[in-house]
Structures are given as C-alpha cells and as structure tokens.
Amino acid sequence: MDFFHAHQAQHYLVLAALLFALGAAGVVLRRNAIIVLMSIELMLNAVNLTFLAFSRFPLVPNSPMGTFLSGHAAVFFVIATAAAEAAVGLAIVLAVFRTRISVNVDEFDTLKL
Amino acid sequence: MEVSWLHLLPLLPLLGAVTCGLVGKWLPKGWLYAVALLAVLLSFMVGLRAFFGLDETTQLFHQTAFHWFSAGSLRVDMGFTFDRLSGALTLVVTGVGFLIHVYSVGYIDEDPAYWRYFAYLNLFIAAMLTLILGDNLVAMFVGWEGVGLCSYLLIGFWFTDEQKAYAGRKAFVVNRIGDAGFLIGIFILFTQIGSVAFSQINATVVPLSVASLATLCLFIGATGKSAQIPLYIWLPDAMAGPTPVSALIHAATMVTAGVYMVARLSPLYVMAPGILAVVASVGALTALVSALIATSQNDIKKVLAYSTVSQLGYMFIGVGVGAFFAGTQHLITHAFFKACLFLCAGAVMHGLHGEQDMVRMGGLRKYMPSTRTTFLIATVAITGILPFSGFFSKDEILAQALHTKAFSFLTLTPRGNVHLTWLGPLIYLIGSFSAFLTSFYMWRCYFLTFSGEYRGPEDVHPHESPAVMTVPLWILSGLAVIGLVLALPPSWVHGSFLERWSWEHFTEGVFARPRGGAPEEFSALPGFAIALLVGWAGWACSYALFFKRGLAGDALLSEKLRGVRVALANKLYVDEFYGRAVVRPLWALAHGAWRVIDATIIDGLFVNGIPALVAWVGAMARRFQNGDVQRYAAVTALGVAALLYVFLVRGG
Numbered sequence: 001m002d003f004f005h006a007h008q009a010q011h012y013l014v015l016a017a018l019l020f021a022l023g024a025a026g027v028v029l030r031r032n033a034i035i036v037l038m039s040i041e042l043m044l045n046a047v048n049l050t051f052l053a054f055s056r057f058p059l060v061p062n063s064p065m066g067t068f069l070s071g072h073a074a075v076f077f078v079i080a081t082a083a084a085e086a087a088v089g090l091a092i093v094l095a096v097f098r099t100r101i102s103v104n105v106d107e108f109d110t111l112k113l
Numbered sequence: 114m115e116v117s118w119l120h121l122l123p124l125l126p127l128l129g130a131v132t133c134g135l136v137g138k139w140l141p142k143g144w145l146y147a148v149a150l151l152a153v154l155l156s157f158m159v160g161l162r163a164f165f166g167l168d169e170t171t172q173l174f175h176q177t178a179f180h181w182f183s184a185g186s187l188r189v190d191m192g193f194t195f196d197r198l199s200g201a202l203t204l205v206v207t208g209v210g211f212l213i214h215v216y217s218v219g220y221i222d223e224d225p226a227y228w229r230y231f232a233y234l235n236l237f238i239a240a241m242l243t244l245i246l247g248d249n250l251v252a253m254f255v256g257w258e259g260v261g262l263c264s265y266l267l268i269g270f271w272f273t274d275e276q277k278a279y280a281g282r283k284a285f286v287v288n289r290i291g292d293a294g295f296l297i298g299i300f301i302l303f304t305q306i307g308s309v310a311f312s313q314i315n316a317t318v319v320p321l322s323v324a325s326l327a328t329l330c331l332f333i334g335a336t337g338k339s340a341q342i343p344l345y346i347w348l349p350d351a352m353a354g355p356t357p358v359s360a361l362i363h364a365a366t367m368v369t370a371g372v373y374m375v376a377r378l379s380p381l382y383v384m385a386p387g388i389l390a391v392v393a394s395v396g397a398l399t400a401l402v403s404a405l406i407a408t409s410q411n412d413i414k415k416v417l418a419y420s421t422v423s424q425l426g427y428m429f430i431g432v433g434v435g436a437f438f439a440g441t442q443h444l445i446t447h448a449f450f451k452a453c454l455f456l457c458a459g460a461v462m463h464g465l466h467g468e469q470d471m472v473r474m475g476g477l478r479k480y481m482p483s484t485r486t487t488f489l490i491a492t493v494a495i496t497g498i499l500p501f502s503g504f505f506s507k508d509e510i511l512a513q514a515l516h517t518k519a520f521s522f523l524t525l526t527p528r529g530n531v532h533l534t535w536l537g538p539l540i541y542l543i544g545s546f547s548a549f550l551t552s553f554y555m556w557r558c559y560f561l562t563f564s565g566e567y568r569g570p571e572d573v574h575p576h577e578s579p580a581v582m583t584v585p586l587w588i589l590s591g592l593a594v595i596g597l598v599l600a601l602p603p604s605w606v607h608g609s610f611l612e613r614w615s616w617e618h619f620t621e622g623v624f625a626r627p628r629g630g631a632p633e634e635f636s637a638l639p640g641f642a643i644a645l646l647v648g649w650a651g652w653a654c655s656y657a658l659f660f661k662r663g664l665a666g667d668a669l670l671s672e673k674l675r676g677v678r679v680a681l682a683n684k685l686y687v688d689e690f691y692g693r694a695v696v697r698p699l700w701a702l703a704h705g706a707w708r709v710i711d712a713t714i715i716d717g718l719f720v721n722g723i724p725a726l727v728a729w730v731g732a733m734a735r736r737f738q739n740g741d742v743q744r745y746a747a748v749t750a751l752g753v754a755a756l757l758y759v760f761l762v763r764g765g
Contacts, residue, residue, distance in 0.1 A: 024750050027743070028747040036743075105743055106741065106743075109740030
C-alpha cells in the first residue's frame with residue numbers, strides 16, 4: 001500500500017511524532033521559560049493528535065470502551081489539564097521573574113541544593 | 114572401678130580460680146586466701162582418699178564426667194583415670210601446690226594484684242590435674258594448653274615490665290611450636306587407631322612406622338613443654354615470673370608434663386625403639402648442655418632454671434631407655450627438692466629486696482638460718498650425695514641407661530637387626546659427667562649465696578622470711594629427704610614394710626616393658642660408688658674454688674677457661690642463633706606478608722579500594738545533578754528514547 005495514499009493512522013502518528021519531537025527539543029534547548037511552556041503545549045497537543053488518530057482508526061475494531069469516544073474524552077481531559085498547567089506555569093514564571101528579573105531557565109538551578 | 118567423684122579434683126581448684134578471678138578483688142584478703150588455699154587443700158584431700166583406695170583389687174578409679182563432643186567416628190569424653198601413676202602425680206601437684214600456695218601468701222601479700230595471682234595459681238592446679246587425670250589425649254591436650262596459658266599469664270604477671278611480658282610471649286610461642294607436633298601426633302593416632310583414649314591406644318599394636326611417627330610428633334610436644342633441646346630456650350626466661358610460680362610451674366609440675374606423657378603412652382613408645390633412642394639422646398644432650406650453662410650463670414634463678422632443664426633431661430633419659438619407673442620416680446623426687454630450692458631462692462630474694470645476682474649475696478647463713486638449712490638439704494638431694502632422694506632416683510636412671518636393652522631391638526627394620534648397644538653406656542657417661550657438673554654448679558650456688566661474707570650493698574639488710582614462708586620450706590626439705598624411700602632399690606627393702614612404698618614396686622604393671630626386655634639383674638653398688646665419687650668430686654671442686662676463695666674462685670675459673678666461660682655465660686649463644694636462623698627470617702616473612710597481603714591487598718584493595726570506587730562513582734554521578742531542569746529533561750528524553758528503541762525496535 002502506498003504510504004501517502006492510505007488514509008490510515010500512520011500519517012497522523014508521524015505528524016504527532018514530529019510535533020512531539022519539536023516540542024521536546026524546544027523544552028530542552030530553549031532558554032526562555034515562556035517558550036519552554038509553549039513547547040510543552042506543543043508536546044501535549046502532539047499527544048492529543050495521537051489520541052484522535054487512534055480514535056478514528058482503532059486498533060481493536062470492537063472495543064468494549066466504545067468505538068471512538070474514549071479518545072475524544074481523553075483529549076478533553078488533556079486540554080483541561082494543559083490549561084491548568086499553563087496557568088500554574090505562567091504564575092511560577094511570573095513569580096520567578098519578580099525575584100530574579102529574568103526568564104532565562106539557565107539561571108534557575110537551585111533545584112540541586 | 115567407676116566412681117563419681119573424680120571430677121572434684123580439677124573442679125575444686127577451678128571453682129577457686131573462678132571465685133578469686135571474678136570477685137577476688139572485692140573480697141577481704143583473708144577470705145581470698147582461704148578460698149584459694151582451701152580449694153587446693155580439699156583437692157589434695159580427695160586425692161589422698163583416692164590414693165589410699167587403690168589396692169590389689171582396685172587398680173584404678175575411672176570416671177566419665179561427660180560426653181564432650183563427637184564428629185564422625187571421633188568421640189571425645191571428658192574422662193578421668195586415677196591409677197598409681199596419675200594418682201601419685203596428683204598428690205605431688207596438689208601437695209606441693211598447696212605448700213607453694215601457703216608460701217605465696219607471704220610472698221605476694223604486698224602486691225596489689227594478689228587476687229589475680231591466686232586466680233591464676235588455682236587455674237593452673239585445675240589445668241594440671243586435667244592434664245594428669247585425663248583419660249584420653251584430647252582431655253590431656255586441654256590440660257596441656259591450660260597449663261601453658263597459666264604459665265604465660267604468670268610469667269608475664271608483672272606485665273608492665275616490657276621484658277617480663279616478652280618472656281611470657283616467648284614461652285607461649287616456643288610452646289606453640291611443640292604443641293603443633295603434639296596435635297599432629299594426636300591426629301596420626303586417631304586416624305591409625307580410631308580412638309584417642311589411652312586405654313585404646315595402649316592396647317593396640319601398630320606398625321613400626323606409625324608408632325615411630327606418632328611418638329616422634331608427641332615427643333616434639335614434650336620438648337616444648339618440658340624444655341628439651343631444641344625448644345628449651347623459653348624456660349630460663351620464664352624466671353621473669355614470681356618465684357613461687359617458678360617453683361610450682363617451671364620446676365615441679367608443668368615442665369614434667371612431657372615426661373608424664375611419654376610414661377603414660379609407654380606401650381606406644383616401646384613399639385618405636387628408634388624414637389626411644391631419640392628421647393634418651395635428647396635427654397642426655399640437654400642434661401649436659403644445660404648443666405654446662407648452669408656452671409657459669411650468676412643469677413640464682415637462672416642457675417636453678419638451667420638445673421631444672423638438666424634434671425628434666427635426666428627424666429627423659431629414664432623414660433628413653435625404657436625405664437619408665439625411673440624417669441617418673443626422678444620426676445617426683447625432683448618436684449620436692451627443686452620446689453624447695455626455688456622457694457629458698459625466693460626467700461633469699463625476699464630478704465634482699467629482690468636481689469637475684471649471686472655476686473651481691475654471700476654470707477647469708479648468718480641472717481637466714483632456716484632458708485640456709487633447707488637449701489643445704491635440697492642441694493645435697495639434687496647433687497646426688499648420700500643419702501637423700503636425688504641420689505637414688507638419679508642413680509637409678511643412670512644404672513638403667515647403662516644396662517638398658519631398649520635399643521637392642523630385633524627384626525624391626527627392613528635391613529635386619531639393629532643393635533644400638535653402645536648408646537646406653539654412652540648416655541651413662543654423659544649422664545655421669547652431667548652429674549658431676551650438677552654437683553659443681555649447685556655447690557657453687559650454695560657457697561656463693563650462703564658462705565663467706567655478705568657482699569651486697571650497705572643499705573640492704575638481709576632478714577629471714579616470715580613463718581608462712583619458712584614452714585613450707587621445712588616441709589619440702591623433709592619431703593626431699595624421705596623421698597628416698599620411693600627410690601630405694603627394691604632388693605634393699607624386699608620384705609620390709611617399706612617395700613610397698615618403693616616406686617618400682619608400686620608401679621608394677623603400669624608401664625610397658627621395652628621390646629628388648631628389661632635389663633638383667635645387676636648389682637646397684639658399683640653404680641652407687643661411682644655416683645658418690647662423681648658427686649663428691651663436684652663438691653670438692655666447688656669447695657676448693659668457691660668456699661675457699663669466694664668470688665675470687667669464679668674469677669680464677671674465668672681466667673683459666675676464658676673462652677668457654679664467656680660462651681657459657683652467654684648461654685652458648687643459642688638465643689642469638691635462633692634469632693638469626695629462625696626468628697629473623699620468620700620476622701622478614703611476616704613483614705613481607707604484612708606489606709603485600711595485609712597492607713596492599715586487604716587494606717589497599719578491599720578496605721580502602723571499595724570505598725574509593727564508590728566515592729569515584731559518586732563524584733562522577735554528581736556531575737549529572739547540576740540543578741539544570743533542562744538537562745534533566747534532556748537526559749530523561751534520551752533515556753526514554755533509548756528504552757523505546759530497545760523495547761520497540763530491537764525487542765519487537
């Protein structure tokens with residue numbers, strides 16, 4: 001089967017993987033805390049895409065969990081959590097910014113004690 | 114006959130030792146003395162009761178106190194045998210031991226550690242009785258090690274003095290060499306006979322090779338404990354201990370354990386005539402060498418110590434020529450007069466505030482009449498001048514050596530018959546010459562100490578010891594006199610009431626006869642005549658030199674025999690030789706082993722190496738914890754990626 005013409009989960013999964021990798025790279029490499037938070041959002045959304053892909057093209061056709069709604073439900077949870085996380089994350093960044101006058105994560109290294 | 118009270122003999126002194134050792138420090142002095150003395154006295158009473166229970170029908174008492182341990186086919190019981198030999202020795206140990214305990218009350222009274230002293234002394238009696246009464250080799254070995262321990266503890270009694278502590282260590286280490294031989298002997302006997310009990314060993318006929326090897330190994334043990342060449346070097350140094358200890362342990366009892374062991378295993382030893390020859394030769398050589406050294410020592414205790422080594426040599430001559438009764442008989446008489454001599458030396462030192470050098474003594478007969486008289490009696494006894502005990506017991510040994518047939522053994526070697534007929538007379542000659550030397554050095558000791566004028570410093574006023582010390586002296590010197598009853602030739606006392614006290618008659622049936630048979634009947638009188646001549650010759654030489662001239666006699670002797678005297682005064686450099694030949698190489702080996710095995714491998718590789726490795730890993734790992742969240746995340750991501758790779762790609 002030709003990869004580019006098959007309407008299967010692969011396309012979505014590959015796209016999700018690329019997005020996830022981009023997000024992970026952003027988390028690891030970027031120095032700005034805001035950008036890091038945004039990269040986390042990107043990773044979460046890559047995961048959401050995976051959920052939806054498997055919801056549309058289920059691996060087990062007659063799952064007792066229902067055909068596609070469980071994937072959608074999980075996505076909603078993720079969106080809600082991501083919103084909360086972003087709020088908390090931004091609040092932390094704000095708090096740190098007030099004491100350090102900086103959003104450069106390289107300077108936040110007091111975790112090691 | 115099986116009885117149930119033999120265990121009391123070693124148990125009572127053991128209880129005394131425990132009491133003195135654990136609570137003695139807080140007991141009033143009188144109570145402590147009462148406990149220590151009563152323990153030994155009661156033990157002596159039990160021994161007496163048992164001794165007089167022996168008769169024609171009851172040859173021995175036996176008790177199996179408890180089953181000690183089993184391993185495979187080895188079964189070891191803690192059992193005691195009280196027969197004529199072990200019974201007599203029990204009486205000697207507890208009797209002389211009690212007298213020395215009494216004496217010690219006067220001697221050690223002012224030492225703050227008197228309670229420790231009596232604990233050790235009681236423990237020694239307990240261990241010695243275990244050694245004597247034990248009915249198997251393992252029980253005997255327990256006692257053997259026990260007396261060794263007490264000897265070590267008491268030599269190093271004043272352990273704050275480095276030299277005395279060293280002397281204790283030396284005794285312990287030298288004895289350990291002998292004990293290794295003893296242990297190997299036990300192992301050989303167990304594998305070949307299948308039992309360690311004396312009754313079994315003595316009833317089994319073993320091949321010549323087994324008997325020779327086992328007896329040789331056991332004899333090595335005896336050379337350690339009984340201070341024979343080549344392991345005699347510890348005994349003179351053992352004089353560092355308190356003098357009553359020298360009398361009890363290093364003269365009268367412990368050092369005779371080797372002789373006792375050979376006599377106990379007489380049926381085994383007569384199966385190995387070659388080893389009997391070794392025993393007798395070692396004994397003769399030791400008697401000669403140590404008597405020579407004794408002639409040139411100035412320390413009164415050293416003279417007595419070498420004299421002890423020499424007399425032990427006589428005992429080994431006795432058992433070595435197959436006359437086990439003669440060896441053990443000399444053991445008993447020697448216990449009396451040598452204990453007396455040592456206690457006299459102790460009294461002299463006590464009266465002179467610790468002086469041991471005979472150069473600073475002299476003329477003490479005026480100040481210490483009791484000590485002087487008892488010393489004189491014991492000297493007469495040891496020098497073999499009529500009529501005291503040493504004369505008969507020593508001459509019996511020499512006569513037996515001259516007439517022995519123990520070395521004329523037949524068809525025992527593959528290459529035919531062996532007749533060492535020359536060995537007996539040779540030993541007789543060496544023994545007689547040693548007897549001359551014995552007489553010479555003992556009279557020298559007597560003259561330098563008690564005759565002439567006092568040569569010590571002005572501020573030391575010699576005085577007689579208290580009665581608690583002189584009474585044991587008198588009793589012991591009395592025993593040294595009446596000990597002669599034991600040693601009278603049986604033909605002299607035949608039919609009289611003394612016959613049953615004659616040791617040779619008394620121990621009939623206890624010892625085995627040598628393979629070559631007992632010596633033929635011989636007349637004792639020529640031997641006595643020669644012995645008397647030799648003894649008086651020694652006295653005459655000593656008298657001419659030391660009584661007439663005092664210290665000048667010593668100087669005269671040194672002038673005539675310069676090199677010999679110097680060598681003898683330095684103990685023939687045996688200690689130095691051992692130091693070079695044995696101690697130094699061993700020391701170097703131990704040092705090397707310490708450097709390589711201990712310092713490098715154990716300390717370096719294990720003790721310090723493993724923590725160093727852990728520390729290094731920690732130092733490496735700590736670089737990862739730098740507080741940078743992004744690096745944590747990167748490492749985590751890489752780790753997850755690696756796991757995914759492993760499980761999904763390679764595992765899938």
